[in-house]
Amino acid sequence: MGKPNDLVQGTLDLLILKTIAPEPKHGWAIAKRIQQISRDVLQVQQGSLYPALHRLEQKAWIKAKWKETETGRQAKFYSLTAAGRAQLEKEAANWSRLSSAINLVVETT
Amino acid sequence: MAWTRRFWLKLQSLFRRNRNAQQLNDEIQFHLDQQIAENISAGMNREEARHAAMRVFGNATLTKEQARDTWGWNQLEQIAQDFRYGLRSLRKGPGFSAVAILSLALGIMATTAMYSVIYGVVLNPFPYRDVDSLMSVKVWSPDSSRFRLGYTVDQFLEIAERNTIFQGTIASTVSDVVWASGGEPKRLRGNVCTMNTFDVMGVPPLIGRTPAKADSAPGAPAVAVLGYKFWMQQFGGDPSVLGRSMRLNDTVRTVIGVMPPRFMWRGADVYVPIVFHRGEFLEGVHYVHLLGRLKPGVTEAQAETDLRPIIADLKQRDPAAFPEKWRVGLLSFKETFPSGLxxxxxxxxxxxxxxxxxxxxxxxxxxxxxxxxxxxxxxxxxxxxxxxxxxxxxxxxxxxxxxxxxxxxxxxxxxxxxxxxxxxxxxxxxxxxxxxxxxxxxxxxxxxxxxxxxxxxxxxxxxxxxxxxxxxxxxxxxxxxxxxxxxxxxxxxxxxxxxxxxxxxxxxxxxxxxxxxxxxxQSLGIRTDRLLTIRVPLSPQRYPDGPHRTTFFRELLPRVENLPGVASAALSTGMHPFFAGMEAPVEIPGGPQMDTRPVLLREVSRDYMRVFGIALMEGRLFSDADMAAASQWAIVNQSFVHRYFPSSAPLGRMVRIPRLRDELHLADDAFQIVGIVNDVMNRGLTREIAPELYLPYTISGDADFLVVLTNTDPAALSKTVAAQVYALDPDQPVTDVRTLSSRLNDxxxxxxxxxxxxxxxxxxxxxxxxxxxxxxxxxxxxxxxxxxxxxxxxxxxxxxxxxxxxxxxxxxxxxxxxxxxxxxxxxxxxxxxxxxxxxxxxxxxxxxxxxxxxxxxxxxxxxxxxxxxxxxxxxxxxxxx
Known part of the structure; x- marks a missing residue:
């Protein structure tokens, strides 16, 4: 199984879930969005997004639908399922706990 | 329902593989096109834009493969691929494959064949219901390695009625049953058994029925059940045999059922179910084997406690029936009927x-x-x-x-x-x-x-x-x-x-x-060529006692001896070099000390030693007069002399055999030694020679093996010798007609x-x-x-x-x-x-x-x-x- 470069697998999942939470997006838009929000800090190799998307789809956390884009092409749009929303909350909570713990360690030493 | 959705997706990915792969291609192509468009609008030319897009995307092929992996069927696909590939590479090296497959086939052939023998003979030999709960009752003495599983009819009934550990108790025998069917009488291997045998063994009949309660009622018609092999051989598997009458041991019995092929309880051709009564010896049965089906959860110790008082009572009634010091216990079915292999x-x-x-x-x-x-x-x-x-x-x-x-x-x-x-x-x-x-x-x-x-x-x-x-x-x-x-x-x-x-x-x-x-x-000490052996198991109904049996054989012997091609003929209770099974301790009156180890006993006719070529060392062999008078003479072998007369002359000395008094009802158990013969193999070929006593067969008439020394090929004479028996008694079958060398072989x-x-x-x-x-x-x-x-x-x-x-x-x-x-x-x-x-x-x-x-x-x-x-x-x- 492939590993996304520089990103822990679970983190990438969290980012994807978070990115499509407001509205359905296609793959390229997700990649762009992650890059934008992270102000180009998170250099995700764009290709590695797709195995992650398919894995999340198999887990039934996200679902996909082919729709027309504004330019008139067919693209695959991903959106959260109910299970995905629950998963997002869980992972977000986990993440903030972990990052605040790491912050604590980093700042006190 | 996340899992139903997951399952649905899995199925979809299995059956829509090609469509899904196409969609994945489209999805990635869309991504690249978007990136290229963005790059162009950022000022790159077409070629640069495409390269830059591919660079940020990474390895597209690998991405597709990894995405496909998540669909979950890749493993299966890869295994199929491996098999295709493996087949191809085996075909590419045919010499290698042939040698490898052949080596393995040899090993697997040998293992499979041996395992099938082990499975059939050792692991799963018996077709009876829950064989592990079938037990024999064993009585033994701590001083001896021998034990007993057979009981008299009275003892059997006592144990069967008084025990509380068995759900059911059956008696069985291996008996000679004579079937008079009009032509030559046939000796069948019979199992005279209790009525409940088939229920306790837990095997239904192949056709017909097994004995029911009504068959046990006094005056009910006698019945018989056939074994499968016998049914096939004698009746060609004809189902109309049901209801047919057979005259077995002079009783007319109706065939009510045939057992399935693997039901071979005591190897019987025919089952003769009867109701046993105390003091009666129906069908000539004195001793039976007892088998019980243990109630669930009964332990070995409980069984012993339950059986002990019963055996104690039996011993009190008949002190000679059991050894002085005795113990009682159970013996499992597989140990009772083990395979020598x-x-x-x-x-x-x-x-x-x-x-x-x-x-x-x-x-x-x-x-x-x-x-x-x-x-x-x-x-x-x-x-x-x-x-x-x-x-x-x-x-x-x-x-x-x-x-x-x-x-x-x-x-x-x-x-x-x-x-x-x-x-x-x-x-x-x-x-x-x-x-x-x-x-x-x-x-x-x-x-x-x-x-x-x-x-x-x-x-x-x-x-x-x-x-x-x-x-x-x-x-x-x-x-x-x-x-x-x-x-x-x-x-x-x-x-x-x-x-x-x-x-x-x-x-x-x-x-x-x-x-x-x-x-x-090794040298057996006896001749093994030119010897024909025949067993004449006299029917206990028509030859009930010693004198009757002796009369029959006294007439038979000269008839056989006078046949052309016959050099000599003799009778015995068992033949050399095989173990005949008759053993008893002896006492030497006036001897130095008691030696309680048993010696072999063999009852023989006059010419037995001559037929086998056993040499006389001292004294004399038996004479016609000895046979006629059932005289109390004995001949011993050298081992006997070594054990009982290490320093004194044995000829003329007396030997007492107390057990014969009980078993043969002899009035006198003392025999005088008249001859000493050479040691010959007498307990098979792998046990050392035991002390042995030869006695005149006329003391009991129990000898039923006829050994014929011929001048020609012994097998050629088997018909003529058997004809002499039929001439004397047309209803008397002969069995085990074969040469001594073929017996040795088997x-x-x-x-x-x-x-x-x-x-x-x-x-x-x-x-x-x-x-x-x-x-x-x-x-x-x-x-x-x-x-x-x-x-x-x-x-x-x-x-x-x-x-x-x-x-x-x-x-x-x-x-x-x-x-x-x-x-x-x-x-x-x-x-x-x-x-x-x-x-x-x-x-x-x-x-x-x-x-x-x-x-x-x-x-x-x-x-x-x-x-x-x-x-x-x-x-x-x-x-x-």
Missing amino acids: REVLWILFGAVGMLLLIACANVSNLLLSRAATRQREIALRASLGATRGRLIRQLLTESVLLSTFGGVLGAALAFGALRVILAMVPPDSIPDEAKVAIDRPVLLFTLGISFVTALLFGLAPALHASRAQLITALKESARGPGAGFRRISASGGLVVVEVAMSLVLVVGAVLMMRTVMAIEN WEYSGPRFSVVLLAVFAALGLTLAVVGVYGVVSNAVAQRTHEIGVRKALGADSGDVLRLVFRFGARFILPGIAIGLAASIAAARVLRSQLWHVSPHDPVALVSVVVLLLSVGFLACWVPARRAMRVDPIVALRYE
Whole structure:
């Protein structure tokens, strides 16, 4: 199984879930969005997004639908399922706990 | 419902693979197009934009593959791919595949055939319901290894009625039943049994019914149930036999049922169910075997507590019936009716196990040497992204394919092998009920064995090959100096194991061969040629007592003696050299001390010693007058003299046999010794000669074996001799008409021959495989070191040097193999000890000859590649550089 470069697998999942939470997006838009929000800090190799998307789809956390884009092409749009929303909350909570713990360690030493 | 959705997605991805793959392509193409468009709008030209987009995207092919992986069916797809690939690579090396499959097939054939015998004879021989709860009641004395399972009818009834541990108790016998069917009377093997027999054994009839309650009512018509084999032989499997009347032992019985093929309780042709009563000897039955079905949860201790008072009462009523000190307990069904082959079968199974291991080592070796030629292929696959796990799986798939083909071929061959094995099984050594066939449990075993062997022989080469160093393998040609030495040491280890195991097998076979030779070459002390033996089991109804029986035989003997071609004839209660079963302790009045060990008793007619060629040493043989008067004379053998008269003259002394007073109701149990004869084998061929007493057969008339010394081929006279019996009594059957040498063959020689032939075949196969292993490794090494040999020759080495080089290399496997094998066979010989006779398990002759044999075939296997090495032309060898 492939590993996304520089990103822990679970983190990438969290980012994807978070990115499509407001509205359905296609793959390229997700990649762009992650890059934008992270102000180009998170250099995700764009290709590695797709195995992650398919894995999340198999887990039934996200679902996909082919729709027309504004330019008139067919693209695959991903959106959260109910299970995905629950998963997002869980992972977000986990993440903030972990990052605040790491912050604590980093700042006190 | 997340999981239903998940399941649905899985199914979709299975059945819409192509569409999904197309969609994945579209999805990624869309992504790239978006990125290219963005790049162009940022000012790049088309070409630059495309390259930049691909760069940020990364490896698109890998991405697609990883995405497909998440669909979850990739594993399955890869396995199918591995199988296709494996088949192709096996086809590419047909010679290799044929040798590997054949080796495995040989090993699997032998294992499958032996397992089917073990399964049928030892593991699952009986068709009765819950055999483990069927128990015999055993009474024994702590002083003796003998025990008793048979009881008089009265004792049986007492135990059956008073015990609380059995759900049901049945009596059974092995009885001669005479069937008068109009023509020649036939003696059938009958089982006179209790009415509840079939219910307790828990087997329904094949057709008809088994006895019901009404059949036990006083005055109910007598019934009979037929065994399957007898039904097929006599009635051709005709169902209209039901309701037919048969005159059995002078009682007319109605056939009510036929039992299924494997119901062979006491091996009966016909079951005669009767109601036993105290004090009555129906159908001539005095003693019966008692079998009970234990209630669930009854322990051994509870059983003993329950049975003890019953036996105590029986002993009080008849003190002679049980020994002074006695104990009572249970004996399981399988121990009551054991197979004499059990131990031999496990030993042979161990031998085929080793054979299979040798075959595995051989195939392992083949795979290793093939891995050398495939190193580049494997390295290439690794560099294209195959992980080590994937490579191992791929190589193991090939092994599984090999072992599957080997398994299928082996199972097919096993059908033939089993037929050969069964043809050699000694008569009467496996339970009548046993069904030995290659059926479902056996084939399942074969399947399991095939997979285990695939792992055994495939794992090491797979691990080894997948470890191949990428760069070196790709760069270097396989022929480089020193290449593959690690591999040679790996396969060398396997060859050492092969040599060692084949040595163990050959040692076992040679030890058994020496045992058979020792048994067959010993002097029996009697003649065995020109002897015809016939049993005349007189019907207990028409010949109820000694005088009747004696009268019959007194008329029969001269009729037989006067037949043309007959030199002499005699009667006895059992014939030499077999154990006749009659033993009793004796007392010598006025003798120095009591010796309570039993001596053999044999009741014989006048000419018995002459017929068998037993020499008289002192005194005289029996005379006509002795026979006529049923006189109290006895003849003893030399062992008897050694035990009871070490220093005094035995002739004229008295011998008392107290047991005869009870068993034969003799008024006088004292016999006077009139002669001493030569010692001859009298308890089979593998037990030492016991003290023996010969008595005149007229004291009881129990002797029913007729032994005829002929002037010609004894088998040719069997009809005429039997006709003399029919002439005297047309209703009297004869049985067991056969020559003494065929009896010897069946009862004494066939057992050891069975083990020796099978062990020898397994050892020969094992040795062949091991030699192939040595040859393979040495010839491989020679092929790889052609260059080195060429250099040596160019520098002045002669053929002798090259030969030594190759032999030294071969010795690196052969010598340690022999050393390990010797140590292992000394350990393994302990298992074989019970099968050996007059041969030590560490017999130096056997060990030395086997070592010489292995050295010769081992170096012969080196000789062929060595000659090839000697012919190496230095110019040719060097030109390749």
